[in-house]
Amino acid sequence: xxxxxxxxxxxxxxxxxxxxxxxxxxxxxxxxxxxxxxxxxxxxxxxxxxxxxxxxxxxxxxxxxxxxxxxxxxxxxxxxxxxxxxxxxxxxxxxxxxxxxxxxxxxxxxxxxxxxxxxxxxxxxxxxxxxxxxxxxxxxxxxxxxxxxxxxxxxxxxxxxxxxxxxxxxxxxxxxxxxxxxxxxxxxxxxxxxxxxxxxxxxxxxxxxxxxxx
Amino acid sequence: xxxxxxxxxxxxxxxxxxxxxxxxxxxxxxxxxxxxxxxxxxxx
Numbered sequence: 001x002x003x004x005x006x007x008x009x010x011x012x013x014x015x016x017x018x019x020x021x022x023x024x025x026x027x028x029x030x031x032x033x034x035x036x037x038x039x040x041x042x043x044x045x046x047x048x049x050x051x052x053x054x055x056x057x058x059x060x061x062x063x064x065x066x067x068x069x070x071x072x073x074x075x076x077x078x079x080x081x082x083x084x085x086x087x088x089x090x091x092x093x094x095x096x097x098x099x100x101x102x103x104x105x106x107x108x109x110x111x112x113x114x115x116x117x118x119x120x121x122x123x124x125x126x127x128x129x130x131x132x133x134x135x136x137x138x139x140x141x142x143x144x145x146x147x148x149x150x151x152x153x154x155x156x157x158x159x160x161x162x163x164x165x166x167x168x169x170x171x172x173x174x175x176x177x178x179x180x181x182x183x184x185x186x187x188x189x190x191x192x193x194x195x196x197x198x199x200x201x202x203x204x205x206x207x208x209x210x211x212x213x214x
Numbered sequence: 215x216x217x218x219x220x221x222x223x224x225x226x227x228x229x230x231x232x233x234x235x236x237x238x239x240x241x242x243x244x245x246x247x248x249x250x251x252x253x254x255x256x257x258x
Contacts, residue, residue, distance in 0.1 A: 033237075
């Protein structure tokens with residue numbers, strides 16, 4: 001639906017500005033990104049408001065986006081699947097993070113997640129998909145560096161949150177980082193592939209695309 | 215006047231869309247969970 005709406009809007013815009021087909025395709029692509037992401041973000045935050053988990057969901061989402069932006073990771077094959085999965089995952093994580101955790105457990109989780117992220121940066125970042133893969137060695141290295149910076153800032157922010165006893169925020173952030181980590185790992189790719197296969201077999205959604213690891 | 219304003223607004227919207235599209239094809243994966251098909255002209 002997002003694709004059709006974007007295409008129609010792009011065609012109208014292209015007609016008004018007298019642009020060629022290639023430019024209209026670019027407009028449609030830009031619109032798909034804006035509408036798709038905007039709709040999803042609004043729904044995630046709306047559900048978090050209903051569940052009374054707005055703060056934890058927001059922290060979880062910000063952490064996830066920060067890591068995801070530079071680290072990459074698996075994508076599902078259709079928008080509807082991504083939407084439903086995204087909504088479900090963030091609703092669960094936001095709710096989970098509301099539970100009060102002891103600071104020593106949070107510290108241990110922070111150390112474990114940081115170490116796992118260091119391994120992930122050296123091994124998998126930037127994790128691509130069939131649609132977009134980073135093969136250039138220099139760009140790959142740059143992405144690893146940027147993800148490393150994100151990790152460092154995140155560790156500082158989490159440590160500060162734990163020190164100031166903002167346990168729910170720290171836990172939410174840990175969950176967001178862990179989710180991003182899972183989705184760049186081979187297990188994340190396998191899970192997404194299995195989910196796509198399952199939905200294909202059930203006849204819900206579009207054709208499955210093979211997601212290759214880099 | 216009205217037509218001129220509409221034209222400026224549409225051009226701004228078009229520039230914004232091209233900018234977003236260019237971010238979309240960058241190595242960064244800013245768009246959580248779903249990525250649309252990249253147009254051929256941007257793959258070049």
